[in-house]
Amino acid sequence: MQSYDAIVIGAGVIGSSVAYHLARLGAGKVLVLDRLQIGSGTSTQSSGILRTHYSVIENVELAKRSWAVFNDFAGYLGDEEQSAGLVKCGYLICAPEGPKLEPLRSALAGQTTMGVEVRLIDQAAARELLPIAQFDDAALIGYEPEAGFADAYLVATGFARAARRQGVKIMEGVNVERLLMDGGRVVGVETNQGTFHSSTVISTQNIWAGEIEKWTGVPTPVKAERHAVLALEGPEAYSFKMPVFKDLGSPGMLYCRSYGGNQMLVSEGTVGETLDVPQNEQGDISMDYVVEVGAQVAERFPSFGEAGLASSWTGVYDVTPDWNPVLGRLPDVPGLVVGYGFSGHGFKLSPGVGLVLAQEALGLPTDVSLAPYAHERFRSGNLLTGRYGMGAVS
Numbered sequence: 001m002q003s004y005d006a007i008v009i010g011a012g013v014i015g016s017s018v019a020y021h022l023a024r025l026g027a028g029k030v031l032v033l034d035r036l037q038i039g040s041g042t043s044t045q046s047s048g049i050l051r052t053h054y055s056v057i058e059n060v061e062l063a064k065r066s067w068a069v070f071n072d073f074a075g076y077l078g079d080e081e082q083s084a085g086l087v088k089c090g091y092l093i094c095a096p097e098g099p100k101l102e103p104l105r106s107a108l109a110g111q112t113t114m115g116v117e118v119r120l121i122d123q124a125a126a127r128e129l130l131p132i133a134q135f136d137d138a139a140l141i142g143y144e145p146e147a148g149f150a151d152a153y154l155v156a157t158g159f160a161r162a163a164r165r166q167g168v169k170i171m172e173g174v175n176v177e178r179l180l181m182d183g184g185r186v187v188g189v190e191t192n193q194g195t196f197h198s199s200t201v202i203s204t205q206n207i208w209a210g211e212i213e214k215w216t217g218v219p220t221p222v223k224a225e226r227h228a229v230l231a232l233e234g235p236e237a238y239s240f241k242m243p244v245f246k247d248l249g250s251p252g253m254l255y256c257r258s259y260g261g262n263q264m265l266v267s268e269g270t271v272g273e274t275l276d277v278p279q280n281e282q283g284d285i286s287m288d289y290v291v292e293v294g295a296q297v298a299e300r301f302p303s304f305g306e307a308g309l310a311s312s313w314t315g316v317y318d319v320t321p322d323w324n325p326v327l328g329r330l331p332d333v334p335g336l337v338v339g340y341g342f343s344g345h346g347f348k349l350s351p352g353v354g355l356v357l358a359q360e361a362l363g364l365p366t367d368v369s370l371a372p373y374a375h376e377r378f379r380s381g382n383l384l385t386g387r388y389g390m391g392a393v394s
């Protein structure tokens with residue numbers, strides 16, 4: 001019989017971070033199981049944007065703590081060879097007159113209250129930061145210098161490597177088929193490669209979290225939603241020095257960032273295509289969609305009106321009804337801790353979430369309260385809905 005102090009299901013950025021933090025907190029024998037490979041779920045599909053901007057104030061704290069880790073990933077992991085692939089280029093966000101203006105104003109004020117450096121800048125200053133864009137319609141512009149983007153695959157494998165160095169066992173190609181229960185509490189997992197025992201199981205299964213519902217009967221309020229990401233090659237550089245940009249004025253609430261050289265990575269921040277079955281294989285991207293996004297890009301970045309499509313991919317979000325994650329224990333299933341429903345913005349939270357889920361699993365006080373993220377909120381109606389409407393900006 002193989003027994004562990006804790007078992008983590010899933011080795012994406014969240015599961016790998018949980019595993020590392022369990023080891024760091026002295027959890028004892030820790031096992032991580034992934035049915036494929038480290039980072040091979042939705043993490044590798046991430047656009048990698050890191051910001052602390054949120055209209056849901058609870059998220060600012062998690063994002064802030066996570067940013068501190070991204071900003072010194074090697075130092076945090078105590079391994080100079082580690083890199084998150086961080087490009088610290090800042091984050092620019094703007095809104096025109098209209099319904100997004102007051103939510104933006106209050107979110108920027110909220111960040112300031114939380115101790116985040118945020119500058120309100122005018123159109124001329126915005127053009128200096130991002131000279132390839134025009135801001136003629138911008139009624140409010142916020143700039144967050146401590147932000148940028150990083151590489152989610154490097155982060156998932158980085159946490160996994162650091163966890164392994166501290167003795168965590170990570171098994172790839174192992175599919176968890178059900179939770180083992182005894183006397184109403186979790187006692188382990190059954191897999192395609194045998195049974196592993198533990199009284200503490202942490203599920204970080206992302207779009208596959210619906211399996212928890214099959215195993216336990218507790219509803220999993222998550223749907224799999226496909227989104228497309230485009231890399232456009234323009235006539236001038238979107239350099240690594242130019243900030244990530246969030247355009248609350250565009251119909252698709254576009255987000256844009258450098259993809260190196262003259263390439264811009266761009267995607268819509270609105271609702272995507274719901275999938276009947278959770279799977280992260282590549283989907284089709286229609287020419288109509290490329291034209292629709294291209295037209296929005298050209299409005300903001302005039303020279304990109306003549307950009308071409310360099311590459312593209314699809315990725316799948318684990319979306320909850322309020323576009324925020326479920327974190328913590330499921331009271332009906334003692335021994336089970338969950339972290340799912342990141343709704344397209346889980347990468348930027350992954351270091352902080354890994355820490356607090358590890359603390360919760362070990363029965364320690366959590367650095368950030370998990371109460372707002374409780375599964376219970378879908379019963380009580382005390383939701384964490386953001387002020388920008390449904391979408392990953394949250």
Ligand SMILES: Cc1cc2nc3c(=O)[nH]c(=O)nc-3n(C[C@H](O)[C@H](O)[C@H](O)COP(=O)(O)OP(=O)(O)OC[C@H]3O[C@@H](n4cnc5c(N)ncnc54)[C@H](O)[C@@H]3O)c2cc1C
Pocket residue numbers: 009010011012013014015033034035036037038039040041042043044045046047048049050152174175176177204205206207208209211227228229314315316317339340342343344345346347348349
């Ligand atoms: C297109 C796209 C763009 C995004 N852009 C951003 C962004 O700019 N910024 C940001 O912060 N976030 C972004 N995100 C979101 C972010 O990438 C995700 O929230 C995060 O990567 C999720 O990590 P995870 O560990 O929960 O999931 P995954 O990486 O999907 O990991 C889950 C793992 O669980 C394993 N698993 C599931 N069930 C089982 C089982 N029964 N047995 C064994 N293993 C199992 C899977 O194989 C998988 O490896 C984006 C996401 C997408 C798709």
